[in-house]
Amino acid sequence: MALPDFVLTGTAVLSANGVSKTVVIPAAGTPTQLIVTNLGPATAFFVLGNSSIQATVATGHAIVPNEPMVINLNGATNLSAITTGDNALLRISAAK
Structure with missing residues (x-):
């Protein structure tokens, strides 16, 4: 089965660690989905x-x-991330 077209509309990067950090999701092109890639290492x-969103290890995905x-974005405008202490680099690609 073929997947529908996925048109990238913007990108952002978030460096996560043991403190919750938040990034604005790129809004150009009115995205409806994200591809989030954890480049690691954590x-x-x-x-x-x-x-105002804040991620926690207990409540985060x-x-x-x-x-x-x-x-799916479902109207979200920000992404917040955290780790248990080590670093993780998240690449966020917005698309429609």
């Missing part, structure tokens, strides 16, 4: 929401290194 935990994840 597992990261992320949540989607507005500018785990994303392991080198495993891209496609996520």
Whole structure:
């Protein structure tokens, strides 16, 4: 089965560690999905929401290194991520 076209509309990078950090999702082109790739080396935990969102290890969705994840935005404007202490670099590609 073929996948529908995935048109990239913008990118962002977030360097996560033991403190929750937030990045604005690129809004150009009105994206509806994200491809989030954890470039490692640590597992990261992320949540989607507005500018006040804060990720925690307990409530975030785990994303392991080198495993891209496609996520529906559902109106979210920000992505927040955290790790258990080690660093993780997240590449965020917005698309429609």
